[in-house]
Amino acid sequence: MNPPNALDLTSCDLEPIHIPGxxxxxxxxxxxxxxxxxxxxxxxxxxxxxxxxxxxxxxxxxxxxxxxxxxxxxxxxxxxxxxxxxxxxxxxxxxxxxxxxxxxxxxKVEGTRIDAALLAVLDTLDVHLERAQNLTELAAEAARIFQRLTGYGRVMVYRFVDEDAGVVLGESTSEGLPSFMHHHFPASDIPRQARALYVRNRVRVIADVHYEPAPITSASSDLRELDLSDSTLRSVSPVHLQYLKNMGVAASASMSIVKDGMLWGLIACHHHEKRELSLDTRIACQSMASNLARLIKVREDNELYRERVRLRSQEDAILTQLGPDISLNRLFAQSGEDLAKLLGADGFAAVQGGDLYCAGKCPDDPAVRAMAEHVRVSALAKPVATRQLSKQFAPAAEFTETASGLLAVTMSTEVPTILMWYRAEQLQTVKWAGNPHKDVTHDPSARLTPRSSFEEWAESVQGRARDWTLAETESASRLVRLLLEARNNSRIRELNTELTTTLRENEILLEQRGLLLKEVNHRVQNSLSLVGAFLRMQARAATEEVRTELEEAQKRLLAVSLAHRRLYLDNSVEIIDLSRYLTELMDELTSSLEGGWRDAVQLDLSPVLTDAARAVSLGLVANELLTNAVKYAYEGRPGPVNIRLEQHRETLRLIVADRGPGMNSGIAGTGFGSKMLRVLMHSLEGSLEYEDNHPGVRAIVTAAIRGNP
Structure with missing residues (x-):
């Protein structure tokens, strides 16, 4: 099935909906x-x-x-x-x-004031949400609650899924209205820039789709370009208004469901006649949407935790079969079906050089070898997981009945071992709210118009398998690591007697390598120490302003020195644990500050593996942001600073938050530190944003975990 949003919607995505005038x-x-x-x-x-x-x-x-x-x-x-x-x-x-x-x-609207009675109602509605047993019940209950709050005829809980399309998970409608339950809507129905505004402005109301826009009037000031991103009255795109008219909707409202700072879905409300929502009702809806997002996160996290526990118990059962007298080759031959069952796959295959092991339903041997070669390098860094293999590997279109889905990992043995799990094609029928292809024009100069039909339209989906979950991809990585450890242990036991001399020679070589690395590290550290001493010597005779800059340079030099020392202490000189590096860096930085800063700086760092160069850059960024907090939030006196490191798929977020005077304290300057931050963020191809922390400032660094090759 071709994705319904394959149409080039650039003209719609570029519409400046935040400045309608x-x-x-x-x-x-x-x-x-x-x-x-x-x-x-x-x-x-x-x-x-x-x-x-x-x-x-x-x-x-x-x-x-x-x-x-x-x-x-x-x-x-x-x-x-x-x-x-x-x-x-x-x-x-x-x-x-x-x-x-x-x-x-x-x-103001009578009967909608936020008072004790309304707060009691909201608390009762919260309890109803919390009692939902799963996501389906939660979505259905949420739809009923928001219909009660808003009085709209149809309320849908809408979740974004593959390729930014959406699906209705829950619905509550007045009698006589058609249902869109389980219907899909193409990504083109919500342009890219509208999704960005949904995260920022979380409740939007169109009281009457037939309204005549009221232009902004000004005398000497030209306000046609006034940014209305935060407006509750902002006029909306004529394309969207026509879209609603085509649906037979007279008024609409939507509330964003934002989870972990990202748009998870929407509460979409439609009414058959014009309808306004009071400010108090909007605020109540926003509060309920935030509570719904938290409950969704809790349920998804709990589901992920249970799946991880289940998979780990099954991994242990498989590994117990790998006794001291069995090799990986025999394990694959004897336990292939168990390995397939572990990840809910229809087939499992392992390729190591000329050896090939298959269990369950797999493509023919030449196809398996071709796929192994295709993923060999990419599956070494992280698992390759796809539900539609033919999009990444065109020959897979010939065997979708056995391998529409693929999960592959590469074990770094002397001859790489590629483990592959296959899932067969899962034929299904997707219900769309209208044919997403019918109104597509093939004339590139034609004006883009909204869809005119929303009648149920079914489309058969082929060439796709059931999706791989995060826990399953984690399990594949963990299994490879454990198998590799078990294999290495087994080889050591088998070869211990025969290779005693060789092992001793290897130990001598390793000792020499270690001495060499220590010597290199020692010399680099000496050089860095000399530079630091030179900076301190220059600071003694410098003015107060220059002395301050030199002291800042010494702190930056410390971050580079620590990263280098970390490299030569770890087993890997390419990949390091960013959380461990930042912990040690912050310990050394706070120890150089006035007493009390060590306790004032609180760390909440998730383990993130990244390359050394990015770790050094992120360490320098963290150093600059902490320095900003010391200078501008607390004027050098100890105060609470929270440093948090998060991972979201292939992206990391580094957050430095203080409780100082806030955004007016001069955090964004033009000095060397600010210039260096801009250079560092450019090298990381990331972004640095500042938010109000109520009180204080949150500095949010967003960057890819790995840089582009």
């Missing part, structure tokens, strides 16, 4: 200059005198611009409270947009 007219927008505090633009004020321009914003909202600015988060909104405008009591929120402060006003 207009709002939905059910609310009012006031745009003030952040410096003067005067209103420079407005929208949605039909019937209100244009004398709003140049008025002080404080006359309208009773908040000064300075007070608003100090209360605003770096991204997102701040609730100002009740404001009476044009004789009507309204809810007011504010957010920053470039050099402007934007205030949005919406009419």
């Amino acid at each position: 207009s709002i939905q007219p059910y609310g009012i927008m006031l745009v003030a200059d952040a410096a003067s505090g005067r209103i420079v633009g407005y929208a949605g004020t039909k019937g209100v005198s244009p004398t709003l321009l140049d008025k002080p914003l404080q006359e309208i909202v009773s908040w000064s611009v300075e007070a608003i600015r100090s209360a605003l988060p770096r991204t997102g909104i701040h609730v100002l409270g009740d404001v009476t405008f044009d004789g009507i009591l309204r809810d007011a929120i504010a957010y920053a947009s470039g050099a402007h402060i934007v205030v949005e006003l919406t009419e």
Whole structure:
């Protein structure tokens, strides 16, 4: 099956939906200059005198611009409270947009205030969510809860799956409405830039899809490019409005389900007539969506944990068959079916040089050898796992009935041993909400339009197998490591008597190698020490400003010295444990600071294996970010700093968070440290972002675990 999102949707993905220049007219927008505090633009004020321009914003909202600015988060909104405008009591929120402060006003809705009664209802709904036994029940219960909160006719829990398509996991509908349960929606239905906004602005409402956009009016200031990423009233794309009209939807709302900082799915709400949501209801929905994301994470983590325990017990059972008198060759021959069953595969094959072992349903021998050669190098660094092998290895299209899915790992024996698990094609029928191919135009100059049909359309999926789970790929890696260890132990036992002399010679060579490595390390350390001594000597006669820079240079030199020493202490000189390196680096750095910093800096580091060059760069980045916290958050005095290292598939995140005065403390400078951070992030091909920590600052470094070859 060709992916329904294979159409080039560049024109849609490039639409600047965050700067529409207009709002939905059910609310009012006031745009003030952040410096003067005067209103420079407005929208949605039909019937209100244009004398709003140049008025002080404080006359309208009773908040000064300075007070608003100090209360605003770096991204997102701040609730100002009740404001009476044009004789009507309204809810007011504010957010920053470039050099402007934007205030949005919406009419209050009776019976939706966040009070003790509503909080009690939300607590009861939380309990209902927690009682769900699995993801299916959780999605169904969530759909019912959000329908109760919003009053919309149809509420769907929508999860993103393969190739960014989506599938409806849970649904609650009013009587008479068609169901989209288990239906798939192509990735093209939600453009790339819209997904990014969903993470930032987590509740969005279109009160009436037939609305006429209210343009932003200004006098001297041109506000057509005003960024409305945080707006609750932002006018939406005409393509999306037509999409909703084609579905027969008159009003919609969506709440983002964000797990680990990434968009997991959406709560999608549709209604047959126009419908607004009050600010209090939006906030309640956002809170419930956050709780739902946490529960999803807990259930997925628990499921992963149970699967890991199950697999490890089965691994132990297989390894017990590898006694002192059995070789790997005999193990493969005798336990091939058990190895296939371990990972829920239909077949298992092992290739080592001219030897070939197959168990269960496998392709013919030439095909197995061809696949082994195809994955031999790539499966050495990490497991190769695919549910659609023919996309990566074209000849696999000839044997999808036995090997549509492949999980392969390479054991680094003298002659590489490639272990491969196969899964047969899993024929299935995917239900789409409308034919995702039907409205595709083949004219590259044609204007992109939304789909016009959402009637159920079924498509047969071929050439795909059941997906490999994270626990299964981990198990394959672990099994290879354990088999390699067992093989090496067995060989040592078998050859011990015959190779005593050879082993002794090897020991002498290893000792010589160790001495050589120590000598090299000793000389490098001496050279680095000389440079450090030279920096200290220069600092004595330098001015205070130069002395400070030289001391910073010594700390950076320490990070490089520690990385080099770490290399020559480890068994591997190419791959090192980043968490261990950062722990030792932070210990040495904090010991050089004023007393109390060692206890103030808290580490939460997940083990991440990376190459030495990236470890050195990340160590220097961590050093700079800690130095920034010392300087700007606490002015040199000890204060709480949390350093966290996370791994998300092939990406790592290094987070340095303080509890200082916040974003206005001058974290982003133009000095040498800031320039070096930019250079380091460029070399890592990563990104460095700062967030408000309420209070304090969170610096988030995102980079690939391995660099491009």
